[in-house]
């Protein structure tokens with residue numbers, strides 16, 4: 317293990333890996349990388365390399381584990397033996413069992429389990445290379461793997477940690493910051509900012525936690541933008557692809573920088589293109605309707621002339637006797653009704 321650095325942040329506020337305190341590491345994602353899984357995603361975040369695979373929904377065996385009204389979501393986090401400096405003993409450990417449990421629960425408010433009663437949705441997160449922040453990296457990949465598998469979800473989940481080094485809060489800790497820092501606070505949240513995972517290692521004051529949560533929110537917004545760019549790239553329509561190509565944004569979207577800007581730009585361009593296609597200038601629209609109406613009126617008048625007749629109102633005479641017998645019937649029906657009500 318490397319030695320503790322003397323300083324984590326220099327006088328210009330720059331961290332050892334060149335980032336500012338509120339900057340996340342570069343992240344790239346690729347969806348649908350496994351052909352035998354129902355959904356998958358490979359994610360690199362700094363030096364972390366994570367693969368997420370989703371199988372299901374499928375029938376759950378043994379049956380006693382089935383939930384009648386909803387699907388069971390199982391999440392398994394695993395670190396490959398070769399993913400860290402000192403080889404990890406293969407198989408489940410206390411740490412991986414705990415991370416699996418809390419990470420699975422991080423998807424609780426978004427996965428619409430009610431659509432698949434008695435079924436199981438298995439999420440496997442495999443850490444191939446670790447450099448701190450693997451549970452958060454795995455959650456970011458698992459979200460996209462779930463979408464790739466076609467699991468109905470109310471929204472995405474993103475995760476990022478905040479910690480403290482040299483007395484300052486920093487987001488998305490790297491290995492030295494995680495190992496030698498004063499605190500590590502991994503957080504996962506939905507797009508509405510609902511926190512679905514929060515763990516803490518070390519010490520932070522209440523003010524620091526509150527400020528840290530805000531910093532993570534900003535970091536997660538960037539992650540949501542990266543996730544959405546990946547979704548647009550995989551599931552975008554042909555028209556969206558054309559717009560992307562026309563704007564020369566395809567390459568930019570795949571790169572780590574400017575992702576949120578690129579997504580915004582694409583959304584604007586797609587909206588503009590859609591508006592151009594459907595919008596009819598108001599004057600033209602009114603003129604068109606007026607012409608159609610005038611044509612209809614002219615056609616109707618022609619028909620009338622040809623047939624030589626006008627619309628007639630037919631009035632049938634009703635005798636006084638008929639009116640009296642009708643009102644007697646109504647009265648007797650009302651009396652019957654009263655009887656039932658009593």
Ligand code: UDP
Pocket residue numbers: 400401402404446447448449450451452491494500502
């Ligand atoms: N780590 C390791 N061996 C282990 C567990 C963790 O070398 O058995 C390293 C690994 O790089 C990991 C980092 O320590 O990313 C931080 O681990 P932590 O338990 O904080 O989880 P993470 O930050 O990866 O979610």
